[in-house]
């Protein structure tokens with residue numbers, strides 16, 4: 028995990044994709060890579076009301092990042108000091124190992140540069156005391172960036188179980204480095220133990 | 226030592242930096258600068274067309290006129306100034322798609338093309354032959370050389386000396402492939418002239434119908450000039466016709482290719498010698514406005530020994546071969562010696578054998594390893610019965626009653642190498658001996674016979690008796706006279722004469738149109754980016770240069786029948802597929818370096834690329850080690866290395882050579898491609914210390930993301 032925490036209040040999110048647009052604009056990315064994403068869930072009938080949910084998916088800047096372990100060139104790094112995970116483009120050779128390794132599909136491919144790109148919380152902006160581009164331009168102000176409150180391991184655990192439950196064929200073994208964003212809607216199905224579920 | 230930088234590439238980079246720096250704050254200026262950058266990029270990547278220069282000039286002018294000084298000043302400095310001072314470099318990039326500095330990745334020419342004096346786009350035509358497209362191959366060759374068939378049989382093929390495949394095993398049979406394609410195209414009647422430009426009305430006279438003159442006539446005619454060729458002999462071809470013996474170059478081959486030049490409307494005045502039957506002034510009064518002199522080097526050097534001039538059986542090789550080719554088939558004597566160690570000496574000796582000489586002896590002052598003649602031909606001469614005698618210096622021709630009876634010779638030894646590394650033969654005192662023989666053929670060199678040009682004033686000559694002409698424009702000191710070929714270079718080769726003829730056409734064209742002459746020597750044009758033939762790595766390595774089949778020596782001794790029998794189609798196509806396509810892969814070594822040093826995999830063993838990878842090239846090793854990550858392909862500046870997913874496989878190829886192919890695994894949820902097993906295994910291994918993320922099913926990134934999102938959402942979709 029990094030020292031920072033990017034929180035998305037999905038209840039307020041209207042799915043306008045401003046965050047994605049500004050992220051790309053700020054990073055001057057060509058068509059293709061999307062460093063943060065609004066995943067649209069639904070519509071799904073809950074009773075007789077159709078519901079749509081928007082989930083904001085950036086990089087989670089894991090404690091022990093898979094991408095960093097996978098990267099053979101040392102391009103993918105975790106910044107000492109604040110723990111932001113970023114790619115050094117001078118070192119990246121475009122082997123895509125990070126993309127394959129990340130359990131959340133966070134690293135993306137820049138077809139123009141032939142290198143991996145990923146959410147680095149806009150570390151250049153952060154260093155200037157600014158918020159990441161996505162947060163700064165969020166229309167409904169549902170994105171928040173800052174130092175985290177206590178790390179809630181249980182929450183990550185919950186996510187993991189839930190995820191395993193969604194796709195029964197997926198076995199998620201102790202995702203100790205899981206994402207930190209909090210599921211906003213508390214009404215969730217009873218999660219099953221991944222081991223039993225498979 | 227820094228290598229020269231390409232001005233176009235530098236201009237492109239500087240403009241890109243300017244745009245990136247954000248100095249161009251005005252959106253319209255920025256857009257205009259970006260449009261200009263796009264145009265420059267086209268020039269650097271070979272996608273520029275004939276209108277690009279105009280478009281660039283216009284674009285710069287618009288910015289300079291319409292935009293505020295603060296911005297336009299920078300653009301003027303970065304783009305305007307180099308464009309003004311060195312426009313020819315931009316023009317050359319646009320016209321030739323060739324960047325000799327190698328800075329523009331896509332425009333780096335293959336070494337074979339750079340080595341060819343006519344600048345033929347070898348890699349492209351070899352590629353076309355590999356695909357069975359012979360007529361197109363001939364068409365590509367003829368853009369730079371109107372004699373593909375002739376050159377396919379007698380060219381000295383300097384291209385093959387630099388061929389990169391030679392670093393792996395042996396060079397591509399570039400010359401033989403050319404002959405094959407030309408022969409095929411002629412035989413299938415697909416050998417065609419390109420369309421001719423509109424008549425320009427100017428009359429140009431070419432003097433001398435050798436390869437230089439005929440080439441000039443061909444390209445001049447294509448440009449729309451009215452060309453007349455003045456030739457002293459009764460037929461066209463020059464030394465190709467009256468020097469090179471027909472067992473190496475059948476007359477029909479020359480006739481057929483000359484006929485294509487005639488077909489363009491070029492007229493010939495045979496049996497017309499300049500200086501005797503006509504003069505330049507006379508031709509000027511006939512309305513000829515420019516002249517190309519290509520009289521060749523037809524005079525022989527004298528031996529300078531006693532008795533040389535006293536007997537009719539002492540003949541110089543040039544006259545001897547000319548007589549033979551004109552139909553005089555008498556032996557000068559039963560036993561003959563040829564003096565000299567070059568190709569002409571070998572041609573004379575082999576002709577003597579064919580005419581029926583019983584004993585032919587070749588005398589050379591140095592040893593076999595110093596012989597300038599082509600090794601293969603020396604070998605063939607020996608097979609046919611020519612005896613070689615080295616370290617032999619003739620000193621006197623002996624004879625009686627007006628007939629040669631013998632040759633007095635000295636033995637020699639080689640002195641220590643001089644500063645040029647050449648070892649002079651030194652006669653050994655008192656080693657005199659006499660060889661009994663009936664005829665002596667001297668083949669120790671040719672020189673220019675200035676006779677026909679005596680009447681032309683204003684011409685300047687070198688101290689070696691060659692005519693002085695500009696190396697870029699071919700212009701001589703007389704304004705309307707251009708020259709090239711052996712007359713300017715001294716005795717050289719067919720392909721050099723062809724190159725000279727082609728260059729001169731540019732000079733003549735500009736002179737007649739009143740255009741300024743270029744200041745830089747022309748660079749060869751890359752004619753196309755021919756498709757790459759797919760060849761498995763195994764095959765690419767296993768293929769060997771095919772032996773040229775020859776007529777047996779027993780037949781060669783008695784006829785002038787062509788010695789080389791030529792490749793058959795399957796052989797030619799296979800040989801073409803051995804080519805490494807150095808027009809695409811510029812051998813920068815980035816791929817090798819990345820795979821070895823950054824990825825730590827070392828799956829690419831390309832000893833033939835230039836960057837300090839000594840050792841062998843073996844394309845087969847890749848399949849054993851490669852994980853198909855594609856980092857090499859992602860970093861290849863020329864798209865020579867490609868990673869492709871097709872028909873359920875991931876395939877890594879270098880210029881069509883398939884280095885590695887593996888079945889692709891797919892996402893168990895949506896079926897999207899995830900990657901080959903060995904790649905997944907590689908990533909899994911590296912991350913296993915962290916924590917295995919997913920075991921069991923294989924999911925693609927998209928599904929992973931969606932499932933995560935779903936799990937984070939309040940709504941769940943079963």
Ligand SMILES: Cc1cc2nc3c(=O)[nH]c(=O)nc-3n(C[C@H](O)[C@H](O)[C@H](O)COP(=O)(O)OP(=O)(O)OC[C@H]3O[C@@H](n4cnc5c(N)ncnc54)[C@H](O)[C@@H]3O)c2cc1C
Pocket residue numbers: 379380381432433434435436437438455456457458461462463464465468469470497498499500519520521522523543546568569572676677678709710711712716717718719720722
């Ligand atoms: C025996 C021999 C073998 C060779 N073998 C090879 C080989 O295998 N490969 C290779 O690449 N090169 C070879 N060469 C060299 C090659 O033939 C020459 O370099 C080439 O032909 C030169 O071309 P050119 O057009 O400059 O002159 P030439 O081919 O010499 O043509 C000059 C023409 O001008 C004509 N001419 C001369 N004076 C006058 C005048 N006053 N008026 C009108 N016409 C005139 C001549 O009749 C001749 O037709 C060989 C040369 C010789 C002699």
Ligand code: SF4
Pocket residue numbers: 086087088089092093094095112128129130131132133134145
């Ligand atoms: S979420 Fe993915 S990309 Fe981000 S740090 Fe973790 S493994 Fe790396």
Ligand code: SF4
Pocket residue numbers: 097098099100101102103114118119120121122123124125126142143
């Ligand atoms: S694509 Fe770049 S950052 Fe990702 S693993 Fe490969 S070298 Fe590292």
Ligand code: SF4
Pocket residue numbers: 335336337338347348351387388389390391397399803804805806807808
């Ligand atoms: S391998 Fe092919 S492209 Fe390369 S130098 Fe040889 S003939 Fe030319």
Ligand code: SF4
Pocket residue numbers: 809810811812813814815816817834857860861862863864865866879
């Ligand atoms: S294939 Fe390798 S050596 Fe050839 S151009 Fe590409 S990176 Fe350079």
